[in-house]
Amino acid sequence: MRLAPLACAVAGVLTLSACGTSATDGDVTSAELTSLELDLLTRSGTFTRTNVDLANAESELISACMTAKGFRYRAEASAPTAESDEERSLNMKERHERGYGLASQYGDEKEAAGTATNDAYVAGLSKKNADAYTEALRGNATDFREMSFDGGRNITFSARGCEARSRTSLYGNLDDWVAIAYFPQNLNSELTPRVEKSPKYRDAMNGWRTCMRGEGYAYASPDAAYDQLKAAYRAQGVTTALREREIAVAVADGGCGAEVHVPSTVLALRRAYAQSLPTADKLQLKRLTAIWRTAAEGIR
DSSP states (O other), X not given: OOBOOBOSSOSSEEEBOOTTXXXXXXXXXXXXXXXXXXXXHHTOTTHHHHHHHHHHHHHHHHHHHHHHTTOOOOOXXXXXXXXXXXXXXXXXXXXXXXTTSHHHHHSSOOOOOTTHHHHHHHHTSOHHHHHHHHHHHHOOGGGEXXXXXXXXXXXXXXXXXXXXXXXXXXXXXXXXXHHHHHHHHHHHHTTHHHHHHSHHHHHHHHHHHHHHHHTTOOOSSHHHHHHHHHHHHXXXXXXXXXXXXXXXXHHHHHHHHHHHTHHHHHHHHHHHHGGGSOHHHHHHHHHHHHHHHHHHHHTO
């Protein structure tokens, strides 16, 4: 799924484009993607640390804005991981603890909320003050805008409030903030069919299946393992045996993925195939990467 072309002058519903980046034959060389642009596209390399830094900076700006409006807001302070791209993709610690996370979806287990402290604060306010808090943070119902994607997917966001003000401060305007958040990952998803047809990917998956058979599982792919477990939860509900099986399969899946380096293979293919994306898309990615880089440099 890809973002639809952006109109340079819009009202109400937004659509995305690289305004002023129409491609010509002369742009092809200049559209060769750099390592940093590929990082943003594939959420790899420098992306994780930069993304954490920007999220922390945004949270601090929101906190200052809310404090100025008379409300308490606890800023988040996440630490970037030192793991490799493959380690982050496999996330073995999570697999050992929760498998694929399916039991929590189908049972009473609740996800830990990253903003629990702020949620608890709001819960203690009167309805009048809680409504005022929400408006200070995100504006009111008339302040929301929408960015449209190909395929009918829309992203809704508020153009007012401390969140909007903080994002504007970091990225220059809200349209670019939304585009940076969604355009690269949707463009990246377009590479999936090519990746899955690659001989290198098929070899890696053959190795994964061989490894999984050695662990006692006969799944065609990680997605097939996930989908079969999901179907079991739908049919049976959460049971101790099914939860234990989910964790066992997820751990075996991740271990086999590490053994034959499935995530690294996929990432290398994505980064290689990205160079053959349409020139207009690459130029848009370049524009967004420059804004992303400038935002990151502004907080260091």
